[in-house]
Amino acid sequence: MFIYDIVMVFGTKLITSNGCSVMIQVVTGVDCNQKPIGNGYYPVAPLEQKREEIMPLLFYVPLVSDVMQECYDIDVESEYRHIMLGLGDVIVPGYLIVYCFIVDKLKPTKVPYGVIVTIGYALGLITTFLALRFMQLAQPALIYLVPFTIIPVVVAAWMRGHLSMLWYGKFSSNI
Known part of the structure; x- marks a missing residue:
C-alpha cells in the first residue's frame, strides 16, 4: 500500500494526458484542471457542491492556519481551501494500531505498543499536513504515516x- 500510494499520486502524473494524478481523479470523481499557482502549475480538483458523493473515500480537513476560512462562501468561491485525506490513509495504519492494542492486551508492557503507534500516527499526520501546506502539491499520506507508525x-x-x-503473532507466556 505504501508503494501503491506513492505511484498513484506521483507516478501517474507522468503518464496521464492532462498531467493529473489518477488518485486525485478517483477520490474526487472529477477530472483535474490545470490552475496556475505561483510560478508553476499543479492539478487541482474542482469542487462540485451539487454532485452527491457516491462512496465516502475522502475526508476533507479544513486548513486550520487559514484565518480567512470563516469568510469563504462555498457557493461563490471557486476553490474551497482544505486538505484531502483518503480513507486508506486511515484504514491501513488503523490495522497496525488495532493489532498493537491487541498485543497490549495479550502481552502488557510498561509503555504499551498501542500508545507508541498512536503517537506515531499523530506525528505522521502532522508531518503530512505540513508537507501538503508547504509543498502545495498532492502528497501520498502513507509516505509519512508508514514510517512514523512502523519504525x-x-x-x-x-x-x-x-x-x-x-511478527509471527505467537503470544506465549515465556516470550
Whole structure:
C-alpha cells in the first residue's frame, strides 16, 4: 500500500494526458484542471457542491492556519481551501494500531505498543499536513504515516525482545 500510494499520486502524473494524478481523479470523481499557482502549475480538483458523493473515500480537513476560512462562501468561491485525506490513509495504519492494542492486551508492557503507534500516527499526520501546506502539491499520506507508525513499534519491540512475537503473532507466556 505504501508503494501503491506513492505511484498513484506521483507516478501517474507522468503518464496521464492532462498531467493529473489518477488518485486525485478517483477520490474526487472529477477530472483535474490545470490552475496556475505561483510560478508553476499543479492539478487541482474542482469542487462540485451539487454532485452527491457516491462512496465516502475522502475526508476533507479544513486548513486550520487559514484565518480567512470563516469568510469563504462555498457557493461563490471557486476553490474551497482544505486538505484531502483518503480513507486508506486511515484504514491501513488503523490495522497496525488495532493489532498493537491487541498485543497490549495479550502481552502488557510498561509503555504499551498501542500508545507508541498512536503517537506515531499523530506525528505522521502532522508531518503530512505540513508537507501538503508547504509543498502545495498532492502528497501520498502513507509516505509519512508508514514510517512514523512502523519504525517506533519495531524499535520498541526489538529493544524489549518482542520482535519475533509481534511478527509471527505467537503470544506465549515465556516470550
